[in-house]
Each structure stands twice: as C-alpha cells, then as structure tokens.
Amino acid sequence: MGFRSDWHEWHAARERYAGAEYGPSALESTNWLISEPAAVDGIPGLWALAGDDGIRGTELGQAGSSVTLRGTQTLRLGRRELRVFDRNGAIALRVWNPARPQREWFTAIDAYAPDERWRLPATFEPTPGERILVTSVDGASRETDVAGRLHFTLAGAPHTLTVTRTGQGTLSAVFSDGTSGLETYRFRFLPIDEPAEDGTAVLDFTRAYLPPCAFSDQFVCPLPPPGNRYSTPIRAGERVVVLGG
CATH class of the missing domain: 2.60.98 (Tick-borne Encephalitis virus Glycoprotein; domain 1)
Structure with a gap:
C-alpha cells in the first residue's frame, strides 16, 4: 500500500483504540x-x-x-x-x-492531512550510559536511560531529538513544537523506527500521536525533555481530541 493509505489505516486504528469501551x-x-x-x-x-x-x-x-x-x-x-x-x-x-462522559462524547482525533514531506531524514547517535531527568505532568521526576539522539534538519536549521526505549524495546520520543497548546495538544509522542546499521533513520512526524493524558487527565504522561521543545511548527500527525457532547 502507499503512504497515504497506510497513514489512513493507522489513523483509523488510533481512533478505534481511543474510543474503545476501556480505552x-x-x-x-x-x-x-x-x-x-x-x-x-x-x-x-x-x-x-x-x-x-x-x-x-x-x-x-x-x-x-x-x-x-x-x-x-x-x-x-x-x-x-x-x-x-x-x-x-x-x-x-x-x-x-466506559460511561465517563469524555469517552461517551469521543468522536474523533483531529489530525493534519498526511504529507510525506514530514518524513525527515535523520542520523542516529547512540548515547550509552547517558541518563536524563524526565518530569511527568504531575510533577514527579525520575532518571531515565537515553537511547540516543537523532540529528535532523527542520526549517533549514539543525535540530536534535532525544529518544528513549519503551518497555517493549522500541524507540520513542516526546516533543513539543510551535503548534503545541495552540493547534495541537501541549505535547505529542513519536514512535521511531530502528535506525539502519549505518545510523541513518527517518523521523515520520505524520505518525506523531496524542499522549494518553490528552484523553484523560488521570494519566501521568512524561513531558518533553528541554532539547525536544521546538519553536518551529510541526504541522503533521495528530492534533487534538474531538468530543461530540
């Protein structure tokens, strides 16, 4: 399948997950x-x-x-x-x-139209032994192992993205950008495909997705580390939860 059809399948699965009875x-x-x-x-x-x-x-x-x-x-x-x-x-x-109003009123996840130009080439730099302090939305902090940094170009300027590994071993990042709190939720998550052996990688911002705390304030999501907070707008991926009411 092509890029757009793959994205629409992913987005539909995300909406099914978000609106599930015990989602x-x-x-x-x-x-x-x-x-x-x-x-x-x-x-x-x-x-x-x-x-x-x-x-x-x-x-x-x-x-x-x-x-x-x-x-x-x-x-x-x-x-x-x-x-x-x-x-x-x-x-x-x-x-x-399941009878929580925010679940019953859930309608959709608003997202930017998929645009392949937001699949950005990057270079992965492993950082063995490095740890950073990650703060959650409730103020709790803990040290977390850093898997590495991805170096990429955004709006003509060099940037880095700090990434960690999930409990399942996959790479992931938390970031905010110039749309955060305005066009999109205050921050978003980004899954990262495993880099190639030579360190080449792709940052697919069209797969940026809302953290669980966008659906319920009872989650304790991690906030973006300082280096993952960009002023440049990244108009790709999920934006906000849509409630019908």
Missing part, C-alpha cells in the same frame, strides 16, 4: 493508596496497599468479601474495571469507566 478516554481516576484502607470514589469497599506490590479491597458488600489485585489482574464492579498501576514501585488503583 484511554475511559480512565476515570488514578488513586495512590497507602497501607490504611480508604474509600475510593465511585466504587464500593475500602482499598489499601497489599504486600508484593498488590492492592487489597475489603468490605465489598458481599458478606464482607475481599479481593487482592496484582500485576495485570483486573476486577469488574458493574461496568467499572479496576487495574493496578505501578509507577517505579509506587502503586495506584486505576478505575476505568
């Missing part, structure tokens, strides 16, 4: 727990940290029944789904609700 728009709350049981809005029982990075719910209204969730285990209470969220050892209880 990102359904995240209702992220609740940081302590060892003392406490109530959580919207769900029955009392919830607290359990041993071994788990979460324990008690007094669930079924003859005093209780439950413990760990790892990828989930629990449905009515239509709400409960999941464990582990951020570097800090454990939270996340509540997903």
Whole structure:
C-alpha cells in the first residue's frame, strides 16, 4: 500500500483504540493508596496497599468479601474495571469507566492531512550510559536511560531529538513544537523506527500521536525533555481530541 493509505489505516486504528469501551478516554481516576484502607470514589469497599506490590479491597458488600489485585489482574464492579498501576514501585488503583462522559462524547482525533514531506531524514547517535531527568505532568521526576539522539534538519536549521526505549524495546520520543497548546495538544509522542546499521533513520512526524493524558487527565504522561521543545511548527500527525457532547 502507499503512504497515504497506510497513514489512513493507522489513523483509523488510533481512533478505534481511543474510543474503545476501556480505552484511554475511559480512565476515570488514578488513586495512590497507602497501607490504611480508604474509600475510593465511585466504587464500593475500602482499598489499601497489599504486600508484593498488590492492592487489597475489603468490605465489598458481599458478606464482607475481599479481593487482592496484582500485576495485570483486573476486577469488574458493574461496568467499572479496576487495574493496578505501578509507577517505579509506587502503586495506584486505576478505575476505568466506559460511561465517563469524555469517552461517551469521543468522536474523533483531529489530525493534519498526511504529507510525506514530514518524513525527515535523520542520523542516529547512540548515547550509552547517558541518563536524563524526565518530569511527568504531575510533577514527579525520575532518571531515565537515553537511547540516543537523532540529528535532523527542520526549517533549514539543525535540530536534535532525544529518544528513549519503551518497555517493549522500541524507540520513542516526546516533543513539543510551535503548534503545541495552540493547534495541537501541549505535547505529542513519536514512535521511531530502528535506525539502519549505518545510523541513518527517518523521523515520520505524520505518525506523531496524542499522549494518553490528552484523553484523560488521570494519566501521568512524561513531558518533553528541554532539547525536544521546538519553536518551529510541526504541522503533521495528530492534533487534538474531538468530543461530540
């Protein structure tokens, strides 16, 4: 298939994911727990940290029944789904609700028309041993390994893009540009195809996509590192969430 048809398939899949019953728009709350049981809005029982990075719910209204969730285990209470969220050892209880208004009103992801000119050639420079401080939208910071930097030209000027590896081992970047907060969400994510052995790579900004926190403010997305904040507009990729209401 050609560039445009590939892009439209990708964009359609992104919209299906975003509007799914338990997709990102359904995240209702992220609740940081302590060892003392406490109530959580919207769900029955009392919830607290359990041993071994788990979460324990008690007094669930079924003859005093209780439950413990760990790892990828989930629990449905009515239509709400409960999941464990582990951020570097800090454990939270996340509540997903398909009836959340932002999910029910989700209509589309507005995006720029695909333009192959936004597939920019780049050169990858590995940076073994380098770490940077990454700050999340809630102010929490942590050191993260840097996989490398991509050198490219934008609007006639040299730029660099700092990239890291995801938990799945793929390259990814967080960036903002001259459209951020105006034409697009405040920052975006960019997947990076693995560079060739000689370091040549392609930055496909037409695949720039909205972070989960564009769909729910209960996500704790990483912000762009200082070197990935550009003043030049990058009019490619996803722009904003469209709600019907």
